[in-house]
Amino acid sequence: MASRRQFLKTTALGLGGLTIGFSAFAYITDFSGLKEATGGLKINLTRTPTYCEICFWKCAGWVYKREDGSIWKITGNDEDQHSNGRFCPRGTGGVGIYNDSDRLKTPLIRTGERGEHKFREASWEEALDLIAEKMKSIASSYGPESVALMNHGSGGKYFGDLLKAYGSTNIAAPSYAQCRGPREVAFINTFGEAIESPERTDIRDTKCLVLIGSHIGENMHNGQVQEMSDAIDKGAAIITVDPRFSVAASKSKFWLPIKPATDLALLLSWINVLTTENWIDKDYVEKNTYGYDLLKVHVSTMTPEWAYGITGIQPEIIRKTAKEMFNASPSVIIHPGRHVTWYGDDTQRLRAVAILNALLGSWGRRGGFYNPSTSVLPSYPHPPFPTPKTTWRDAFPGQFHLADESVSSKICDATIPAELRDFSFKAWLVYGTNLIMTFPDQAKTIEAIKHLDLMVAIDTMPMEITSWADVVLPECTYLERYDSIRVSPHRKPSIALRMPAFEPKDNTKSAYWMARELASRLGLIEFFPFEKLEDYLDWQLRQMGSSLEEMQKIGVKTFEREADDLYFTPGEQHEFSTPTGKIELYSTAFADEGFDPVPVYTPHPEPPSGFYRLNYGRAPMHTFSRTSNNPNLNDLMDENTLWVNPKVAKEWGLTNNQPVWLQNQDGKKSNFSIKVRVTERIRWDSVYMVHGFGHATKQLSRTYGKGISDTELITNVMTDPIMGGTGMRGNFVTFLTEKPEEALS
Amino acid sequence: MRYAMAVDTKKCVGCSDCVVACQTENNVPIGYCRDWIVEVVDGTYPQLELELRSERCNHCDNAPCVRCCPTGASHILEGGFVMVTPEKCIGCGACITSCPYDARYPHPDGYVDKCTFCMHRVKKGQLPACVATCPTKCMYFGDLDDPASDVSLVLKTRKHKTLIPEAGTKPQLYFLI
Numbered sequence: 001m002a003s004r005r006q007f008l009k010t011t012a013l014g015l016g017g018l019t020i021g022f023s024a025f026a027y028i029t030d031f032s033g034l035k036e037a038t039g040g041l042k043i044n045l046t047r048t049p050t051y052c053e054i055c056f057w058k059c060a061g062w063v064y065k066r067e068d069g070s071i072w073k074i075t076g077n078d079e080d081q082h083s084n085g086r087f088c089p090r091g092t093g094g095v096g097i098y099n100d101s102d103r104l105k106t107p108l109i110r111t112g113e114r115g116e117h118k119f120r121e122a123s124w125e126e127a128l129d130l131i132a133e134k135m136k137s138i139a140s141s142y143g144p145e146s147v148a149l150m151n152h153g154s155g156g157k158y159f160g161d162l163l164k165a166y167g168s169t170n171i172a173a174p175s176y177a178q179c180r181g182p183r184e185v186a187f188i189n190t191f192g193e194a195i196e197s198p199e200r201t202d203i204r205d206t207k208c209l210v211l212i213g214s215h216i217g218e219n220m221h222n223g224q225v226q227e228m229s230d231a232i233d234k235g236a237a238i239i240t241v242d243p244r245f246s247v248a249a250s251k252s253k254f255w256l257p258i259k260p261a262t263d264l265a266l267l268l269s270w271i272n273v274l275t276t277e278n279w280i281d282k283d284y285v286e287k288n289t290y291g292y293d294l295l296k297v298h299v300s301t302m303t304p305e306w307a308y309g310i311t312g313i314q315p316e317i318i319r320k321t322a323k324e325m326f327n328a329s330p331s332v333i334i335h336p337g338r339h340v341t342w343y344g345d346d347t348q349r350l351r352a353v354a355i356l357n358a359l360l361g362s363w364g365r366r367g368g369f370y371n372p373s374t375s376v377l378p379s380y381p382h383p384p385f386p387t388p389k390t391t392w393r394d395a396f397p398g399q400f401h402l403a404d405e406s407v408s409s410k411i412c413d414a415t416i417p418a419e420l421r422d423f424s425f426k427a428w429l430v431y432g433t434n435l436i437m438t439f440p441d442q443a444k445t446i447e448a449i450k451h452l453d454l455m456v457a458i459d460t461m462p463m464e465i466t467s468w469a470d471v472v473l474p475e476c477t478y479l480e481r482y483d484s485i486r487v488s489p490h491r492k493p494s495i496a497l498r499m500p501a502f503e504p505k506d507n508t509k510s511a512y513w514m515a516r517e518l519a520s521r522l523g524l525i526e527f528f529p530f531e532k533l534e535d536y537l538d539w540q541l542r543q544m545g546s547s548l549e550e551m552q553k554i555g556v557k558t559f560e561r562e563a564d565d566l567y568f569t570p571g572e573q574h575e576f577s578t579p580t581g582k583i584e585l586y587s588t589a590f591a592d593e594g595f596d597p598v599p600v601y602t603p604h605p606e607p608p609s610g611f612y613r614l615n616y617g618r619a620p621m622h623t624f625s626r627t628s629n630n631p632n633l634n635d636l637m638d639e640n641t642l643w644v645n646p647k648v649a650k651e652w653g654l655t656n657n658q659p660v661w662l663q664n665q666d667g668k669k670s671n672f673s674i675k676v677r678v679t680e681r682i683r684w685d686s687v688y689m690v691h692g693f694g695h696a697t698k699q700l701s702r703t704y705g706k707g708i709s710d711t712e713l714i715t716n717v718m719t720d721p722i723m724g725g726t727g728m729r730g731n732f733v734t735f736l737t738e739k740p741e742e743a744l745s
Numbered sequence: 746m747r748y749a750m751a752v753d754t755k756k757c758v759g760c761s762d763c764v765v766a767c768q769t770e771n772n773v774p775i776g777y778c779r780d781w782i783v784e785v786v787d788g789t790y791p792q793l794e795l796e797l798r799s800e801r802c803n804h805c806d807n808a809p810c811v812r813c814c815p816t817g818a819s820h821i822l823e824g825g826f827v828m829v830t831p832e833k834c835i836g837c838g839a840c841i842t843s844c845p846y847d848a849r850y851p852h853p854d855g856y857v858d859k860c861t862f863c864m865h866r867v868k869k870g871q872l873p874a875c876v877a878t879c880p881t882k883c884m885y886f887g888d889l890d891d892p893a894s895d896v897s898l899v900l901k902t903r904k905h906k907t908l909i910p911e912a913g914t915k916p917q918l919y920f921l922i
Contacts, residue, residue, distance in 0.1 A: 073769035075878065086880050089762040095769055217758030222880055229756045229881035245786075247758050250795035257791040620760035632768065635775045636761045645790065680790045 048501040049077065049555025051486045053154060053478035054090040054097065055623040056175065056197055057222050058486050059083035060556045061091060063479055063501035071095045071479070071501070079556040081223070081490045082198060088220040089621040089636060096632035097460065097477045098502065102701050104462055104474030105506035114449060117467035117699065124509065124517070127471050132521035134454045134470075135166065138426050144168045145390045146426040147454075148411045153432035154483040154498070155475060155511025159458070162515040163429070164385040165527040170392050170425070172406035174438045177725050183336040185402050185723045186350030189587045191363050192577030194404070195336050196372065196489050203227035206367040208328030210239045210321075212263055212353065214337040217247040220620035221338070237328065239321050241266060244615065244643070244688055245681035254321050260613050260686050261343055261604040261729065262311040267352035268601055269307030270322050272299040274359050279326035281361030287573050289358055291586025291598070298598045310601070329360035331367025339618075344718025344727035347402075348599040351587065355599075358583045364568035371568075372489030373561050378543040380536060382527045395421055400724045401593060407724035409439055409717075415448035427454035431511065432475075436464035437625040437692070440714035440728045458511060461629065462699035473514055476504030482512070482533045485540060485551075491566060494558040495544070497537070497551035595722055604718075604730060606685075611665060611732035612648065613686035616710040625692040628703040639706035641677035643688040649678040652735055661736040661743055664713045669736065671696050671744045674708040687733060696744060705744065746824045747806075747889040748862055749917040750876070751896050751905065752799050756883035759784055759797035763875035763884070767801075770863065770874035777850050779860040780875055796922075799875065799884065802827060802848040802860035803908070803916030810840035810849065818856070824888075825917060826864045831856040845912040862886070889917075 045067065051060040052074075060080035064072040074094045078085035087094075107127035112118025122130075138146060144167030149159050152173050160171045176184075184194040195201075203209060204227040216228050228248070232238070238252040241263060249255040258266060274280050275296040285292055304315035325332045334356045340346050362368025392406055395414035400407060412435075415425040428449070439445045449455055449468045457469035466472045475481075479501050486496040504510070516528040530536035538548035546557055568574055575581050579588045591597040607613050621636040622628060628638075642662075644654055654660065659673035672694050682688050694709030718727030759782045767779050780801035787794045804827045811819045811827060818833035819840050829840075829849075834856035841849045841857060852858040863873035867886075871877065876884040887894030892901075896919075903921045910916070 072772075073766075075766075086878050086882075087762070087766075088880050089760050089765050092762055092769060092878060093765045217760070217881075220760055220880070225758060225760070225880045226882070229758075229883065232756055245790070245793045245795065247795070247797070250793070250797075251755065255791070255793075620758065620762075621765070631775050632765055635768075636765060680786060680788060680793055681795070683790065 045072075048499055049496070049552065050074070050478060050498045050501065051496045052087065052091040052094060054094050054627060055221075056152075057082055058488060058496075059087055059091055059222050060486065060496040061087055062555065065501055069502070071098050077496075077555045079554070079558060080496065081492065081494060081558065082488065083222055084226060086222070086226065088222045088225070090220060090623055090627060090633060091222070093621065093627075093630060093632035093636070094479065096630035096634075098479045098505070100461065100629060100631055102462065102629055102699055103460055103477075103505065103508070104466070104472060105508065106474060107507070108472040108474075110470045114455070114468050114470075115446065117462070117697065119472065124507070127473060128514070128517050128521060131454070131456055131471055132518055135427065135518075135522060138453055139167065142426050143389060145170065145388045146424070147429070148172065148392070148425050148427070149429045149431065150174065150408055150411070150433055150435060151431035154478070155458070156431040157484055158512045158515035159429055159431050161527060162519055162524070165519060165524040166522060167386045167388055169388050170406060170411055172392070172408035172411050174408045174433055174435065176405040177407040177409050177723070178341055178438055178440075178728075179339045181403070181405065181407075181723050181725045182340050182346035182720055183338075183350040183353075184404060185347045186354050187336065188404060189402065189578070189589050190351060190354035190358060190584055198223050198488060198490065199336070199338070200369050200372045200489070201227075201333050201335060202367050202370045203333060204230040206231055206236050206328070206331050206333050208237045208239065208325050208332040210241070210325065210332070210334045211248050212241045212267070212335065212337060213342075214335050215242065215246040215248055215617050217251075218620055219338065219618040237324050239324065243683040243686055254317065254324070256313050256317065256321070257683065259310070259312045260615065260683070261606075264345065264349045264352055264599060265302070265307045265310040265601045266313060266318065267349065267356065268299055268302040268599065269304050269318050270325070270356055271295070271352065271359065272302045273304060273319055273322040274326065274356070275299060277322070279322060280359045281329055283571070284330070284361035285359060287571075288576070288583050290578075290580040290582035290584050290588075295355065295585040295598055302601070310603070325356075325360055328367075330362045330365035332360050332362050333357070333368055334360075334362075341720070341725040342727055342729040343604050344720050344725075344730075345602060346720050346725055346727060347722040348596060352599045355585050358585060363583065364574065366567050370491060370566050372491070373493045374489040375487040375493040375495050375544070375559065377485055377487055377540055380529060380539060382529065390423060395423055400722075402589060403723040409726050410724050412439060412445055412448045415451055416444070417451060424451065426452060427456075428452055429456045429458070430465055430469070431458045434463040434465045434625050436468070437709055437711045440711060440717045440726050442712055443715070458514065460508070461626070462697055463625070464695065464697050467697055474506070474508045475511055475514070476508035480504040480508070481510040482537060483510075485537060492558050492561055494556060495541075495546070495551070496556045497548075499534075499552055590722070593722070607732040608665065611734045613729065614664070614710060614713055614731045614733045615686050615688045615729060616691045617688065619690040622690070622692050625695065625709070628692055628695060628706070629700040631702065634702045637690075638702070640674060640690040640693040640708065642674045642708070643677050643679050643682040645682050645684040646678050646680060647684050649676065652737075654678065654735065654737075658737075661740055662708060662713060662733040663736055663740075664715060665732045666715045668713055668715050669740045669742060670694065670708045670712060672705050672708055673739070673743070747917070748804065748824045748826065748867065748887070749889045749896050749919065750862070750873070751885040751899050751919040751921055753883040753885070753899075753903075753921040754796050754798055755921065756881045757797040757799055758881055760880065762878050762880060763799045766874045766878040767860070770866075771861070773858070774853055777852070777858070779850075779858065798920055799879075800846065800848075800908070801875070801918065802862075803846050803914065803918040804860075804862055805917065806915035807913060809843040809845070809914060813839045813843045815839065822864070824867075826862055827859075828861060828864065829857055829859060845909045845914060846916070
């Protein structure tokens, strides 16, 4: 009965409070139910601090290790503002990333064609030598600027430093152009500041939370979910605009089941109501904004009756919800969302969101948007980075000036040689992002990769992207390494430590080690003066009055704000970082660039007969495509389903759990089938699936072939002319009830 | 002393954190669970209602699983914890059949397993793992005999229900509605 004893033993481990530096032994004496069964067992339990890497929220917590060295559980750190001691399912299920037997185990060098996933195992020496030699030859033939880094996650920083030292600033994260970019550009050009991550939304104290397609609760951004729950407790009114009856919609005072792709018309009609009825924060608007009169004239014809014809939302509901927002103001949040690259006019839609917040005076106000504070990490002096001769922007003259970060998908575009462009990318380093399931238009991504002289993928798991690499570098998981001190913005400045709870499994290494080894081979070692990252962290922490030793014990340290400026002081005339120094209801920068200075609604294509708009979203237990093989999270949800309205199901004769394949408007068929979920929670003109399934990488043994990848059906990409974002919600699919010939099995 | 739990369906988002936190805390093998999420949709688009519930053993006052257990493995401890002693369990499954909530499962090691209200934590003054981790703080746990406990307070002020009350099991898992 060894395994039963194991069960009892671990059940008895819930003692807590046993940390490194405390007594390492606990003796079970006062647990009557199990005392006899454990036979007076001595238990050695350690816990080490970490911050989570399963998503970008980076909650700080504790990793508990059993005496046999195996992982027991991960829980939140009570002192952490991101988690408040409560991890989300993904963070709790982080144990699975460590235990996953499908992990990358040793460096791999490609032997087959790109995409065939044929590799041979290699030593670190050989793999790193090969990359360094190739990088040297690319630098001499084409210049170091032709190397780009695509990254997502903590270790990307070290490859970023490597690239900057090498001579390229082409460092991009898909989290910008495939996700939150439009909102940052919209808010920068309205308030002079971005939203950033975690969002500066003061949800816990809001009286009215307006969600535009944002499915908080299904997107498990921990702090926001927690605060939405606090707001529900306090009786806040939630208004949800979504064609799908989301979880958030079910918790709302008003659910507006909008016709897809018409959100901007609704937003403009709200602005019309607020300005017509004078339901605005007059003093705030007068003191702080620029362009009110121009805005008012602009929206004067965009009445609720006008919007009704476009959105299907009753005029009286539009007025009623506008009044609800005004009554709550300034403690109201028209939420900027996060994944907002939908229709190509996304920056303009988010501008309308920003304008609504400005009119209601919520920016800088309690229950609206607070002013975040961030700890500043000292950096150890190193030689200045060289100035690159070109950047990705030179490939797109006259375009995307307002993009405040690199546009990953444009780097992809500029990798495919073009006659009118004298510059193409020759190498990609891809850190922690599965670009094949991240970029829309997979055919283009693959074409770009085929043009590369060098493609390196750094990951913990085999993924679609690693199968396209020339060299795969296996990283150890976040539970097996140090990483940079976390200094995310929040209500109070804070720092959090990630340290290894375990030795790296197999032949895996940390990103810091890899980047430094490459730097050494490229003659750039002076940019990485510390051999061990922990020595650098200790140096940084000591500059801040802490130390590695202290942080190993406490995990998180929170500081007081230097000034009492979480919110604006009443009546304050604030200086905003915009061209006019005001909140720009009328964007002077947009006008200068030739874009609409106030948002204009333009209709988007609708699904042809027999086709349905493909909508996609998140499940609370998964992050993108990276967690679907995690044994613990896969156990919670092992495939996605296709949400179909009962009317549509009846028309097609579809039943629950019936497998269907999908084909989009361009004839692209899905690799695999997906099970139908007949539900009233979806409109009749669209279907819905959770993103991140339908993996075609056989090395992912648990998740291969389970469900459909929405990304493979997104071939129509609507590019945002302002910042280059990839609008992905203009794709339409139809059902195939028979397996198509080209489908994978 | 009478421990009970209340789940606020107005706040639960159905994220399953309670499920995975229980699995890791209690070493429940992958593929099995002691708690789970139920989603109930009512109505026709767009007049809809959705109820999300985190469910588990109801730690009934009148527990059929205890009454039907032939070996005494299923028993009730002080405070109302319905427990299973693995050493005494022969895995006959009578309790599984008798439970109206389907709260028990056959553990691969040959005994029947279920939620313990994390008694090992509660005895230490901690909350059950599911309650402690829930990001929405939608779960309340405590002693119904203590009028100041979280669960007593919330049941005093909020409308609530139990599941399948007609089974007469006197369940101690409440749902705030």
